[in-house]
Amino acid sequence: MSSSPSAVTANEPSPTRATDAGLRPAAGAWSGVSNDRVQLMTAVALLFPLAAGLAVFGWRAAAGTAVVVVTAVVAAAAWQRVGRRGSRISIIGIAILSLLLAMTLPGHLFSLTPLSPNLPPSWPILPAAGIVLTMLCWMLGGTSRIHPVLLTHLLLVVLFQPHLDARHVLKPEHALRGDLLDAPATESASIRVPWIAQRQTSDDVHDAFSRVPVSARLTPFTTGRAPPERAWLSLEGLIRDRLPAIEDLIVAGEPGPVGCASAVAVIVGGLFLLYRGLIDYRIPLLIIAAAFLTFLILPVPIVVTDQGPQWRWLAFRASAAGWGVAITFANYEVLASPLLLMAMFIAPSASIRPMSRRWRPVFAVVAGVLTAALQLYVNVATAPYMAILIAGLLTPAMDRGYRSRA
Amino acid sequence: MLNPAFIPIGVDPPAPLSDAARDAALNRPELSAAWLVHRLREVGIDIDRMTAPRLIDQLLQSATRPIDTVICAALDADPEAAVNGIIATAFADDVRLGVECLGKAVRAARSIIVADTAVRAPKLAGRRGGDNPRLITIDHIYPQLHPALLLRAVLKRKLVAGRLPVEAGVLMLDAAAAWTLGRLVAGNVSVAVPAAVRDHRAGRTLFAAIAPEVAIEAVLSSLQVGIESDDAIVTGELLLRTPANLATPAGKSGLVLHLLPRAAPVAAEPCVRCNWCADVCPTAVLPMLALEAAQFNNVSLADRAGLDGCIECGLCDYVCPSKLPLVAATRIARRVRGAMPVVNG
Numbered sequence: 001m002s003s004s005p006s007a008v009t010a011n012e013p014s015p016t017r018a019t020d021a022g023l024r025p026a027a028g029a030w031s032g033v034s035n036d037r038v039q040l041m042t043a044v045a046l047l048f049p050l051a052a053g054l055a056v057f058g059w060r061a062a063a064g065t066a067v068v069v070v071t072a073v074v075a076a077a078a079w080q081r082v083g084r085r086g087s088r089i090s091i092i093g094i095a096i097l098s099l100l101l102a103m104t105l106p107g108h109l110f111s112l113t114p115l116s117p118n119l120p121p122s123w124p125i126l127p128a129a130g131i132v133l134t135m136l137c138w139m140l141g142g143t144s145r146i147h148p149v150l151l152t153h154l155l156l157v158v159l160f161q162p163h164l165d166a167r168h169v170l171k172p173e174h175a176l177r178g179d180l181l182d183a184p185a186t187e188s189a190s191i192r193v194p195w196i197a198q199r200q201t202s203d204d205v206h207d208a209f210s211r212v213p214v215s216a217r218l219t220p221f222t223t224g225r226a227p228p229e230r231a232w233l234s235l236e237g238l239i240r241d242r243l244p245a246i247e248d249l250i251v252a253g254e255p256g257p258v259g260c261a262s263a264v265a266v267i268v269g270g271l272f273l274l275y276r277g278l279i280d281y282r283i284p285l286l287i288i289a290a291a292f293l294t295f296l297i298l299p300v301p302i303v304v305t306d307q308g309p310q311w312r313w314l315a316f317r318a319s320a321a322g323w324g325v326a327i328t329f330a331n332y333e334v335l336a337s338p339l340l341l342m343a344m345f346i347a348p349s350a351s352i353r354p355m356s357r358r359w360r361p362v363f364a365v366v367a368g369v370l371t372a373a374l375q376l377y378v379n380v381a382t383a384p385y386m387a388i389l390i391a392g393l394l395t396p397a398m399d400r401g402y403r404s405r406a
Numbered sequence: 407m408l409n410p411a412f413i414p415i416g417v418d419p420p421a422p423l424s425d426a427a428r429d430a431a432l433n434r435p436e437l438s439a440a441w442l443v444h445r446l447r448e449v450g451i452d453i454d455r456m457t458a459p460r461l462i463d464q465l466l467q468s469a470t471r472p473i474d475t476v477i478c479a480a481l482d483a484d485p486e487a488a489v490n491g492i493i494a495t496a497f498a499d500d501v502r503l504g505v506e507c508l509g510k511a512v513r514a515a516r517s518i519i520v521a522d523t524a525v526r527a528p529k530l531a532g533r534r535g536g537d538n539p540r541l542i543t544i545d546h547i548y549p550q551l552h553p554a555l556l557l558r559a560v561l562k563r564k565l566v567a568g569r570l571p572v573e574a575g576v577l578m579l580d581a582a583a584a585w586t587l588g589r590l591v592a593g594n595v596s597v598a599v600p601a602a603v604r605d606h607r608a609g610r611t612l613f614a615a616i617a618p619e620v621a622i623e624a625v626l627s628s629l630q631v632g633i634e635s636d637d638a639i640v641t642g643e644l645l646l647r648t649p650a651n652l653a654t655p656a657g658k659s660g661l662v663l664h665l666l667p668r669a670a671p672v673a674a675e676p677c678v679r680c681n682w683c684a685d686v687c688p689t690a691v692l693p694m695l696a697l698e699a700a701q702f703n704n705v706s707l708a709d710r711a712g713l714d715g716c717i718e719c720g721l722c723d724y725v726c727p728s729k730l731p732l733v734a735a736t737r738i739a740r741r742v743r744g745a746m747p748v749v750n751g
Binding site: 029030031033034035037038088350351355357402403404405 | 644678680690694709723724727729
């Protein structure tokens with residue numbers, strides 16, 4: 001069994017037809033597990049990555065999340081009065097979706113002052129996100145296989161990309177209560193020391209530090225657009241010298257969306273959904289496995305010189321890379337993007353994945369391969385969202401042949 | 407021994423038959439399917455439930471269809487009202503007698519008693535070490551006791567849902583029916599039908615042996631079970647909630663009577679495509695497609711839903727988070743498709 005939040009839904013029994021045909025709500029014994037309860041269980045699962053995100057990104061992340069959720073709920077209360085479709089909007093569903101949306105956004109957006117001199121303040125993005133999400137739920141709900149969170153997020157990326165670049169992380173000693181924007185302008189030099197192992201120094205006056213996220217380092221390299229600083233940069237050199245300790249991506253300490261602060265927390269949340277029987281385990285498993293394998297197979301630049309990148313299929317076979325580098329590279333790719341969050345919380349959603357159990361592995365593999373390809377050649381930070389959006393468009397075709405085995 | 411909670415209503419306190427009475431019953435010269443039908447009608451017993459579908463019709467059809475096996479299901483849909491389990495344990499010899507008599511009446515070569523692994527009733531197996539009736543134990547999970555599923559599990563035979571087991575060469579009844587039949591054939595003892603009254607309001611179950619002609623209302627009165635005007639009284643499998651008629655005699659009523667507090671009517675929500683109904687369906691029907699087919703009179707969707715497999719166990723209704731009437735939709739979708747097999751409730 002699998003399900004996940006869906007604020008507006010399809011297949012409503014037509015009132016006139018239902019009465020004519022004797023189709024009234026089932027009067028028999030009922031398990032008591034309602035859609036609202038499913039959504040509340042999903043919210044509980046989301047609390048794990050959310051808690052990790054709030055610890056790493058502090059009160060600004062908490063305030064930003066609250067603004068998105070409250071705005072979406074208020075907007076939903078208003079949109080409920082709009083047309084027949086409005087009456088099918090579930091406040092609880094919208095609240096959960098807006099929580100998920102807030103977790104795909106960086107934690108620094110709740111700021112009244114501009115992030116940089118040439119940008120306007122970023123706080124209006126938060127209520128706009130909640131309102132757009134509700135409007136999209138109203139527009140798409142029940143008829144479409146497009147997840148409103150995906151569409152809203154991608155819309156925000158297109159419109160507000162400079163605001164969404166996460167660069168800051170609270171220092172461990174300021175976790176949870178620190179100000180995320182209280183950080184030096186220069187990047188922290190000690191990127192190889194894991195966040196969890198960093199210790200306070202006497203001249204330390206800031207709550208947070210700045211760092212270029214892994215996704216922003218991987219994208220220029222794998223797309224071949226990275227001009228090497230010393231005329232030559234190998235894949236091995238990138239991983240060894242430019243990327244932070246992988247513990248930061250696994251445990252916590254990497255700048256990024258609130259929900260992706262800790263891979264461990266995302267996995268625990270996903271395991272909770274699995275334990276409650278709300279998602280089909282094959283979907284996250286196959287998405288991640290397919291993406292990982294695709295990272296190993298597709299051509300990547302093993303060296304970027306001032307003449308351009310040297311692409312290699314199966315990079316691990318090249319002498320400049322090898323198995324160790326290739327697997328480490330794939331690990332960074334998997335952990336640096338919102339792939340885990342997408343695979344656990346969005347892809348298994350009933351509105352996206354195929355109804356047929358036989359087609360779900362196909363859907364998951366397609367989503368995984370697309371994710372990897374888009375991460376390598378387009379953008380690490382948004383590839384999983386684009387991939388699941390595309391894979392979701394294939395779902396109606398997969399469901400068309402859904403028939404009973406009886 | 408007699409279960410102390412088995413309350414006699416309109417009959418003598420039921421006790422196990424003597425060996426002599428059993429031997430006499432087995433050797434009764436007039437024992438045949440037609441005679442059993444005559445006796446059942448005479449005493450006013452008409453058993454029709456999931457574990458013993460339309461027993462009289464099965465007996466009548468046995469005259470024209472070869473029956474090679476009698477299956478007695480000592481299985482219960484509701485473990486809290488395990489009438490069959492208790493009867494099979496407390497009256498194992500009498501249940502076996504009923505099965506043997508039935509086997510002889512329809513000239514079946516073998517008989518099988520299917521019991522839950524949890525029911526400790528070794529006496530159900532054939533006497534003197536014989537294997538007729540043969541005892542088969544299964545880990546029973548509802549709706550495994552449905553004839554279509556039980557026949558497939560025990561004999562690997564396919565039975566179209568809604569059809570009588572005699573079409574697959576099997577006469578099927580349950581332990582409670584076998585117990586009643588055994589006493590009917592033995593004679594000289596009052597014929598009783600066992601039943602359970604499960605009072606969900608008080609969280610208790612009462613077991614009774616009832617004279618077939620006693621009405622349900624009188625049964626409840628004898629058991630001193632009060633009924634409020636807003637209580638729901640349903641008979642049979644709890645998931646299906648078939649409303650009970652209080653004027654129905656016990657001999658024509660279901661095995662279990664459920665007394666439920668009247669629940670507020672639930673409002674169905676739209677389908678969220680969770681697929682739980684299809685995942686839980688023991689016969690791989692797609693109830694959500696049946697719902698769409700019923701709503702929009704769509705024959706193509708009805709064809710894809712696999713309606714022939716539906717045994718109307720009610721599990722899809724039970725798990726649906728949107729509280730959609732999926733069993734009702736399946737019935738309507740069958741009509742949409744133009745094929746409406748006879749379905750027992």
